[in-house]
Amino acid sequence: MYAVxxxxxxxxxxxGNTAVTAIADASFRVEPGELVAILGPSGSGKTTLLTSIGLITEPTHGKVVIDGVTVADEGWQPGLDLKRVxxxxxxxxxxxHNLIPFLTALENVMVALELNHQPKKEAKxxxxxxLVSLNLGHRFNNYPSGLSGGEAQRVAIARALANRPKVILxxxxxxxxxxxxxxxVMSLLKKLAVENHSAIMVVTHDHRMVEGFDRIFHVNDGRIVL
Known part of the structure; x- marks a missing residue:
């Protein structure tokens, strides 16, 4: 089964005359454990592509399947609980990184689990x-203001991994x-894709950051070249 x-x-x-096509006829599949870069200049449509896959932006046309679940087919699937998916x-x-400033590093990761109805003991x-696996065991009780940029981003990665998702965006x-x-951070994402068997799709405009990626999707004016 494909992840995406x-x-x-x-x-x-x-x-009408004001219509703007952000993404046009994109078709592809991403396997579990695969690290994919979505590369393109500002305004090319790459973030729209990511948010459409992330169930944030409703596609105008086309189909999106996440881990075997059809979430969009000419619009969102009727009756589907998008928040749950x-x-x-x-x-x-x-x-x-969007960490909650009044929560510690540990609490920022726990909140993702608790929102998914995990008992507090298991969430902790x-x-x-x-956090220990990301070399942040000494930062459990630090607030975001007390973390370096790299540490804060690793906490955000831990939060993204908390519920063992099939797809990380x-x-x-x-x-x-x-x-x-x-x-x-990019090396860490590559390692995590393989270890967790998760598909990871990364939007970036920086060619220097995509060394070691499995595939690169180039986006320009809403068109994708695989």
Whole structure:
């Protein structure tokens, strides 16, 4: 089973003379354990592609299947609980990491598990396990303001991994980091894709950050070249 299947995905904003096609007829499949870069300039449509797969932006046309579940087919599937699918099958990593400032590193990871109805004891155990695996065992009780940029992004990665998602979507995860930390994060994502058998799709505009990726999707004016 593929982790992600996209068929003729199209997203159009506006109507008539003001219509803008952000993504046009995108079709591809991503396997579990595969690390894919979505590369393109600002405004090319790459973030729209990511948010359509992430069940945030409703496609205008086309089909999206996540881990065997058809989530969109000429629009969202009627009756499908998108929030539940998002919680159970998807993990998100953002450029600004979006950690909750009044929660510790440990609590920031726990909250993802508790929102998915994990008991607090199990959520704490899983969060500790993840942070230790990312060399953050000494940062359990630190608030985001007390973390370096690279540490904060690793906490965000731990949070994305918390519910063992089949697909992880990362939007410019290294943009706020220096080159060394950025490459460390990308190497970590590659390692995690293989170890967790998760498909990881990374939006970036930086060609330097995609060394070692399994595939690169080039996006330009809404068109994808695999």
């Amino acid at each position: 299947e996209v068929e003729k995905l199209t997203k159009i904003y506006g109507k 998002r919680r159970e099958k998807l993990g998100f990593i953002f450029q600004a 155990r899983r969060a500790e396990e993840l 990362a939007d410019e995860p290294t943009a706020a980091l220096d080159t060394e930390n950025g490459k460390n």
